[in-house]
Amino acid sequence: MILIELFAPPGALGAAQREWLARRMIDLLMASDQPDDSHAPEVLEAAQSLTQVLVHEPTTWVVGGQQPVDPADPPRYVVRVSTPAAWRKEMSGHVIEVLTQALAEAEKAAGRDPDRLLHEPHAWIHVTGVTEGSLGALGRPMGSLDLIRHLTAPHRDAIARRSAANLPPGHVVDPVCGMTVDLNTTGLTLEHDGTVHGFCDGQCLRIFAEDHGVSLEENRRGGVVQ
Structure with a gap:
């Protein structure tokens, strides 16, 4: 589960812009520039359904050492992304890059200079990891493994049938996430x-081993698990 909170000055974005930007953030976050490095479509669809964007417009916005933010100035942005702590380190670079891209696209559409977000610290992205057991759904705490199970379980059959005929030599499909x-x-x-x-x-390896009753220790002794 990923929660994205966008903070923007009041009036910086109209209702249609807020809706577009929120959806654009999700689309870019789930996209991959490398076809061989993408998850199965069923898993991405499930991940999208657990990604939420909230847009806040604080009535007070103060920047240290400066005059109060002038509504006529190009807006500043703060984006806070909450994700399971086990995913944070791996995700942070991609998250910061694509969310900045989404903000730049919104700036360009509004007739403002999108490049300023790359030259001035006017868009801060905070990626925070939520401690294991501190996320909950279905009336119970859910750790990162629980979330992966939830994301992939309804789609395992479709993933298992995914054809490997077009894969490059030496490549396989992860049987958990595709x-x-x-x-x-x-x-x-x-x-x-x-x-x-x-x-x-x-995490995918552990889920597969547990679901199929495979001993990781025995596989290690046999020289298979690496």
Whole structure:
């Protein structure tokens, strides 16, 4: 679950602009520039459904050491992104890049200079990690593994049927999230029923092992789990 909170000065964005910008942030966040590095469409759709954007317009906005913010000045932005702590480090670079891009597109559409966001600190992106067990849904706390299970469980069958015919040699599909994995570079593989599976991260590997009753320790002794 990802929560994006956008803070903008009152009047900086009209209602239609706020709606467009919120949806644009989600679209860019879920997109990938590398086709071989994307999750299965079913998983992305589920992730989108758990991503929410709230737009705030604080009535008081003070910048230290400066005069009060003038409504006539180009707006400043603050974006706070809350995500499970286990995902924060890996996500931060991508999140900061694409959310800044979305803000720049909104600035350009409003007739303002979008490049100022890259030359002046007028858009701050705060990516914060929520401690394990501090997110809750369905009436109970949910850790990062629980969230991954929730995101992928309804789509496992579709992912399992995903054709590997067009994959480059040495590549496989992560059986949990549907991400394309290069067996030559991944450090996460596991053997089950005579097949070596590759995983995008340790959480997907753990979920697969638990769901299929595979002992990670035995696979390590056999030299399969890396």
